[in-house]
Amino acid sequence: MATDTAAQTLKPSERMAVRASQELQDRQVVFVGIGLPNLACNLARATHAPQLFMIYESGTIGTLPARLPVSIGDPTLVTDSLAIVSQADIFQGYLQGGLIEVGFLGGAQVDKYGNINTTVIGDYDNPKIRLPGSGGACEIATHSQQVLIMMRMSPKSFVAKCDFITSPGSRMDSTKPSPQLGRTRQEMKLPGGGPTKAITDLGVLEMIDGEFTLTEIYEGVTVEQVKQNCGWELKVASSLKTIPNPSEETLDILRNKIDPEKLYL
């Protein structure tokens, strides 16, 4: 069968991009990040969601990138956009104004509530590793109607508790003390809906009753493998779905049209 050849060389990054693209619906307003989210969004646009409305943090609205953007401010994002706006407009009008339907996030650490750390590993004042910081992630997590997380699983990245919370999930929980610890998103009156799914290299975790639960695994992946790569006691759905391998056609678009230079795949 044709799909066997494609499946034999399937990379985790390809599985993630394809699975994430399936979450997107035509005409949805998406806040796109560089890397895998960008691949997922542009794959969706090239397949089932040709009118996907893409907004990038640098201020491009209704973006139609002709090449794969290599940074969030790539000039290809500007050319042919519907509008270019200041960053004041991006954060106030588009994000805080509630226009973003789907936001994408990733990070160094995520917990079972979908809290994300992109700030420090270790103590804030004396960190083991200094990470880039929030950028727009905190406001994407706060204001998007729905957040999709894209991260590879490992016990170091899917942690029982984050060292620092940069972007809020469904409930605050962390190694770092805070007066807000234990409070839910609703109790803290966060405007957006928060993380709904984590698309990983092993499967999909879904936010069910405020906690990530394994609901889907890729072909060839075992539940045991997923559990071993998760730093907390992972809940598993009773009706676990298997994600079929992508079609030859989809892989061809992804590999040869979206990221031919293999920058992110």
Added chain:
Amino acid sequence: MQHFRKPKLTPNKLVSMKEAIADAVKPGCNLYLEGFTHLISFAAGHEIIRQQIKDLTAIRLTPDLVYDQLIEAGLVKKLVFSWAGNPGVGSLHALRRVSQKDSAKKIEMEEYSHFGMVARLLAGSSGLPFWPLKNYEGTHIAEVNPKIKSIDCPYTGEKFATVPALNPDVAIVHVQRADKEGNAQVWGLMGTQKEAAFAAERVIVVAEEIVDTSVIRRDPNRTLIPGILVDHVVHEPWGCHPSYAQGYYDRDNQFYVDWEDISRDPASYKNYLDAFVFGVKDRHEYIQKMGTDLMSRLKAKPRKCEGVDYGY
């Protein structure tokens, strides 16, 4: 307290980068060298390094490579920022060397999110002491930055985060074109250029092209920064490399990728600064040193718009 600002009406503000930096950037000042991936004045950053202007508070959403170079050169006392990395590539290694547990020497850091930094400029540019935003609940960002506070809305009683006004001593803004008075036109990504220019005490406009005022007047909607805010105008073609200027030249992505290795090792970092910053007297020499293929490799392909009719 009413804050009046004196309009800067000098008809010809054109000076060299060397003169502009020497006059406007003082030791210990709060520096805002703007650019969000697009229009980053590496030329200004390199001149600050050549002049060894110390104890700077370096402020910007995305410190990028140019602030990392200021840090490696030992000129930064404090960094105020919201995302510190090599965009699309990796880390800022000079910053890592002065911000981690095993660092021999550390710099002060004050951290927001992008929205927080933008909000600070909005307050600073409009003469208000603070700006409200629906942010930071459920995170530790406000807890490690005591300057982020909160306010109860006088209309709804809802609680909002607030950030204090940011009024840099000097803002450096690279633009596509400006006249000699500093009326500056920008297209493509605008970042926080306008807000930074309005918020800062002193403003340096660096332009790819200097045009006659009549060119500016024929397309007034494109003017982002009025000359009355501007102290100095510097003509610096290719002044953003390895960053880019829409319609002029592309981002040198290969440089950003190579930088990861150059900057990880302090020795190769020093070699770079010695050769491409201290080893050249100005931007013109830097571009020459980058080699003949630079311009052919990165020069933008034309993509003109229809233009508009301002008639009445």
